[in-house]
Amino acid sequence: MKIHWTQKNKLLAPIAETGHCGIFLFRMLSSIRFERGLLMSTLQQTYLIGARSLVIIMICGFFVGMVLSLQSINALQQFGASDQVSLLVGKSLFRELGPVLTALLFAGRAGTSVAAEIGLMKATSQIEAMQLMAIDPVQRIALPRFLAGLLSLPLLTAMFNAFAILGAVVFSIGVMGLDPGIFWSKLESGIYFGKDFMGGVWKSVVFGGLVSLIAVYFGYYAKPTGEGVGTATTRTVVMSSVLVLIFDFIMTSFLI
């Protein structure tokens, strides 16, 4: 049996796979046609993977906001600066926690579902049937899911941030009795649109592309077996999570 050179050299295998994934991304992007069918299927996928992730994102966002304000107030009280809580919560949310946590939740909720769905389509010969009907599965299956992920994650991040701020409001003002005027004015004056808000938006766009690419790639190249589909979903979560954190560091070092 012939052994491919990447199988011989385990160090080179990830590089080869990255290249393969890049070619897959190029195939997807070069198959974009501005037509109604693509728009409709992207919107449908945005509903399936984006809108259906909304509840979990809102719940998690709310409690992240609560715990963040709890920790912040606890720490700031030691310096008599507990009125700065909204600034600290806002900066951490918009810059880091919002995009990163939403991307991690999105990878677990939507990324796995996309990888499993495409993997199962492969295992049940639906992808093969499509190719035999002269329909490009990369264009019809992978591309709408990729675009939907790219579109959904920034929107979900916005919802996460909004509910986290709501959680912070409930805890800081409702429970700890902080002055609402100070809370909102510190938030408004201390958060910068370009650096803080747009920095987070750019991150969420990149993370959306990254998680969706990994999900459709692993699903598309899953072995057409039950085990293959399982492996594809697991690899999607693991690789997405690791790469989101790595890319977060890289982007932060440029955006800060």
Place this chain on the structure above:
Amino acid sequence: MKDPIIRLRNVSFKRDDKVILDDVSMDIERGSIVAIMGPSGVGKTTILRLISGQLHPAKGSIEVNGNEVSTLSHRQLYECRKDIGVLLQNGALFTDLTVFENIATPLREHTKLSEEAIRERVLAKLESVGLLGTEELMPDSLSGGMERRVALARAVILDPKIVLFDEPMTGLDPIAMSTVRRLIRKTNDELGLTSVIVTHNVNQMNKLVDHCYILAAAKLIAEGSPQSLAHNEDPAVDQFMNGRVDGPISYKYQKATDSKTVNPS
């Protein structure tokens, strides 16, 4: 042969070092129903994949409807496939689409027909396979036989010149088997298709096909009408056609390059 629509010339195919097909030649006549038969794992489905351009031969040439498929570009291959309908072993219906949408998919992709014309054509095809009324059902609510019939309707919706069937009767009850058999003949004759059926079901094929090819141990060991093959005296053909355990065709797994189990006479 007068007018072959599919022509395989000295085709060999290897998977890793294992020889799957060795110097196989076939001429499939336009308008006929042809069976490619042989024991499981002998390379029957590989031939279908070679004809549809999913695989490329190590040696030899495959001409389909005037095109040498192994030399076509991606775009030319997709163009060529519009003339080929394929019914896969499990039907491979799209599980997230209704029966109607499954059959309409090739029309929506490759034609600019109006919604009304698409509806008309899909319902006509459903009627021809005896499943009118199932258009709003999802594939998971169909029986195995119904799935196969919907897949057949989908395979012929673009009025292709060739239809490839991969084990169309596997796992069906005798009534469903006869229904699918009759449908293949009816569709082939009414639409003027050429049908290539991969199977190991000798009894059903005897009632359906015009010409048979029998493969064993990577080689083409016999061809002819079902009647002539039934009386063929070659020990390997006789063993396969009559389902005998003892004979030159081994049921044991053959490792790598060993394609010498049968010596075709």
